[in-house]
Structures are given as C-alpha cells and as structure tokens.
Amino acid sequence: MHVSFGLWRLDGGVRQVSSSVIASEDRLEEILEARPDILGSGDLLRIGRQVVTDYGKRIDLLAMDAQGDLHVIELKKNKTPRDVVAQALEYGFWAQSLSFDAIRDLYAKHNGEADFESAFTDHFEVDVPDTINSAHHLVIVAAGMDTSTAQIVEYVRGYGVPINVLFFQYLRDDEREYLARSWLSNPDLESPTPGGSGAKKQAAWNGQDFYVAVGESRHRNWDDMRRYGFVSAGHGDKYRKAMLNLFEGARVWAAIPSIGYVGVGEVEATAVPVTAFDVEVEGTSIPILEVPLRTENISEDADDPAMTEYLVRVRWIDTRSRDRAVWEKGMYANQNVVTKLRHSHTLQQLAKAFDVDE
Structure with a gap:
C-alpha cells in the first residue's frame, strides 16, 4: 500500500507543492525525537533514541504517554516492509516486560542520568501513574507499504496486537519544507482492545x-x-x-x-x-x-x-x-x-x- 499526499499552494494562483525525498531518515528520526507529538499519538515523553534491547537490536525511538503506556517507534529505513513488521513485533515482546526500574534505568542512560519520575512530572504535570507499562503501542513510520504487508498488519491488529503504521511524506516549496502524515488505521476511530490503553481506567482516589x-x-x-x-x-x-x-x-x-x-x-x-x-x-x-x-x-x-x-x-x-x-x-x-x-x-x-x- 502506498499513500500519496497532495498539497496545493493557493496564494498567487493554484500551484501544487512537489513531493520530494527527505535528505536522510536520520533527520526524520531527529525531528520525531524533538517533537514526538508530530506522530499524532498525543503528548509523549521520550525515553530514548536507539535503545538497545536484550536481544541486541536497536529501537529507533522509545517514548511514554501520560497514562504510563510505552510507544515503540520504528522507522522503516532500508528494511523491507515485512522485515520491519516482524522487528516491531519483536520489540513489542521485549517492551511488554519492562519493569519500572528498567524503564527508569533506560531513561537515565539516554538522558544524562536524569531522574525519570521528575522528568515525567515536569513533562505531563502529573505524578507517575501507580502502574506503568500495562499497555504498549507499536508504530511503524514509513513512506509507503505494499498491500500484502498492510494486510498482515491489519490481521494481527484484529487479534489485539497494538501495531499501526504511520505514513509520512516530505514536500518542498522553494525554501519551505513540509511533512504530511496519515495512519494506516485511524487510532481515533478504533475501539479499545482488551488490555489496551482505552480499557484502562484508574479508580477515583478517596483523598486519604x-x-x-x-x-x-x-x-x-x-x-x-x-x-x-x-x-x-x-x-x-x-x-x-x-x-x-x-x-x-x-x-x-x-x-x-x-x-x-x-x-x-x-x-x-x-x-x-x-x-x-x-x-x-x-x-x-x-x-x-x-x-x-x-x-x-x-x-x-x-x-x-x-x-x-x-x-x-x-x-x-x-x-x-x-x-x-x-x-x-x-x-x-x-x-x-x-x-x-x-x-x-x-x-x-x-x-x-x-x-x-x-
């Protein structure tokens, strides 16, 4: 599946903004690291970039939302679509078992020994949830994807695997640069899956x-x-x-x-x-x-x-x-x-x- 974006500039007449190729996917990774909200997954706290798993693989970006759920973000880069899906699932298997202490250590390692709890509170202006990493999200970032691989993603999603694909397209207009995005499946329209973040509600606290x-x-x-x-x-x-x-x-x-x-x-x-x-x-x-x-x-x-x-x-x-x-x-x-x-x-x-x- 390939998602094609069209963008037209209207001032001074109607002129289509041409699609281009971003100089390097490292640059896209740097942009997403600095502004993870561009992903459209809500406000995220970056845990680390190029995070090494127990299996020696490197996750492009690992982040956490205000509910304490982990977000594993993987850029397609030079991998085939099927390879990146398999790798995302492997990362999810690793991420699901990360303890509080492991996440705290990862944050310190990738952020100059900074304190995870303080960073979470400063970023979201709320305390760290009583329970973290009770759910996670796998996001593949790609320019396009063949139909067969998209069907694989939709199939495993149907069985509750929290995976989605985010398509980015880079566009240039003279000296101006743009990024456009689209989800394979709109996360705002999907129903909560068992064990997913949509099903997680904290009971009210009695204040005592x-x-x-x-x-x-x-x-x-x-x-x-x-x-x-x-x-x-x-x-x-x-x-x-x-x-x-x-x-x-x-x-x-x-x-x-x-x-x-x-x-x-x-x-x-x-x-x-x-x-x-x-x-x-x-x-x-x-x-x-x-x-x-x-x-x-x-x-x-x-x-x-x-x-x-x-x-x-x-x-x-x-x-x-x-x-x-x-x-x-x-x-x-x-x-x-x-x-x-x-x-x-x-x-x-x-x-x-x-x-x-x-």
Whole structure:
C-alpha cells in the first residue's frame, strides 16, 4: 500500500507543492525525537533514541504517554516492509516486560542520568501513574507499504496486537519544507482492545489513603518505625519528594515489599530530615539519633539535605510483625515509595485485617 499526499499552494494562483525525498531518515528520526507529538499519538515523553534491547537490536525511538503506556517507534529505513513488521513485533515482546526500574534505568542512560519520575512530572504535570507499562503501542513510520504487508498488519491488529503504521511524506516549496502524515488505521476511530490503553481506567482516589513501601535496608528498619512512630525514605531526591507527598491527616498503609502490609496509621507531621526528628522516650523528647535503633546507618549523609533520610511522623493505629504481615493474591503493590492507594479490593481486605473502619 502506498499513500500519496497532495498539497496545493493557493496564494498567487493554484500551484501544487512537489513531493520530494527527505535528505536522510536520520533527520526524520531527529525531528520525531524533538517533537514526538508530530506522530499524532498525543503528548509523549521520550525515553530514548536507539535503545538497545536484550536481544541486541536497536529501537529507533522509545517514548511514554501520560497514562504510563510505552510507544515503540520504528522507522522503516532500508528494511523491507515485512522485515520491519516482524522487528516491531519483536520489540513489542521485549517492551511488554519492562519493569519500572528498567524503564527508569533506560531513561537515565539516554538522558544524562536524569531522574525519570521528575522528568515525567515536569513533562505531563502529573505524578507517575501507580502502574506503568500495562499497555504498549507499536508504530511503524514509513513512506509507503505494499498491500500484502498492510494486510498482515491489519490481521494481527484484529487479534489485539497494538501495531499501526504511520505514513509520512516530505514536500518542498522553494525554501519551505513540509511533512504530511496519515495512519494506516485511524487510532481515533478504533475501539479499545482488551488490555489496551482505552480499557484502562484508574479508580477515583478517596483523598486519604496512601501506600508506603517500607524498603528495609541499612538505612531503615520496620521495627524502628513501629516502635518510634514514623515511616522514612531517603538517599536520593525522588525518595525525599516521595516522603513530602504525605500530608498531615493522611492515612498510610505500610507494606514491606515481597512480604505484605504491616501497619496502618495517621500522619501527624510532614517529612523532616533525620537530624530534625525527635521521639518521646519515658515522657522526654529525644533526637532519634540518640535512641537505640535496629538500623545501622540511618544517620548516613545526615549533613546532606539531598541525600539524608527523611522521616514522617505517624500515629500507628494498628501494626504487626513481619511474620504476621497481611497479603493475598490480587492485593495492591507498587515499586514506588509512596503512591495513592485507590484499589478498592485491597482497602476492603485491609480494613478487615486491621483495626480500622473501612
């Protein structure tokens, strides 16, 4: 299938703008990298260009939309149409299993070690979704495609494979240059497919409940948090920012990753550096760094505001030890330190397990 574009200039008479060949597909790739919105897939955050997969292949452009879905964009270049379709499917197989940490590492690698979560928030002006990469989109960019290959694309699309072809044509008018585009299948008119982004809706948040991942390490320990009334994270800007999301009066559900939920409490004061956090011992307020702790290095980097541990004071309503953690299949878990807990099944089960009202 070949898509032909016609463009006519009307000022000074009617004159057709001639179609031409762009100097190099590298230039088109650079244009799309700088302005991925030209693709017509909505606003996109570029993860990287020439991203190497686990199989040693290179994806021309990898991007993400505001819903956390990945977009794999592949230019046809010198590959035959059938080859580029097969390669796009291989890329999709690889992309579907990318974890949050893998995406964060890819972003850092291709953007000068920049922080993925900060870039996402700055770009879209919203927090990173609780779940990312639950769907992906494969986009082949080409000047044309034979009918047989187009039929293959339409066939696999009919079975829910999220692939589409975007046709670009380059046109010149004296010193002016133009790009025209057209989809093989109009994405605005298609029905959502099972598991696709159109089927993904987040439940409304109740404005109160937060999931807090208690990532135990040499910097923090659940026993200390439980005994002295706090949750904490630090040693990186994104962890500090995560703690700052917890406001006074919020309800936190503490969970030890890979173990389960171990506590629920109400935030009494917002995050402060470890050097500014006091605890009460036998009626006396004492800096936490002067009391016995299970953790070994909570004071590490205490003199560095960007790297120190940040503590949020919590009045525990109900807690339990690790061996009595609450967990069952289907409960909410997340790789982020702090996320809004809006999963109704999890909230219902936790309300039954802990001493709180639903």
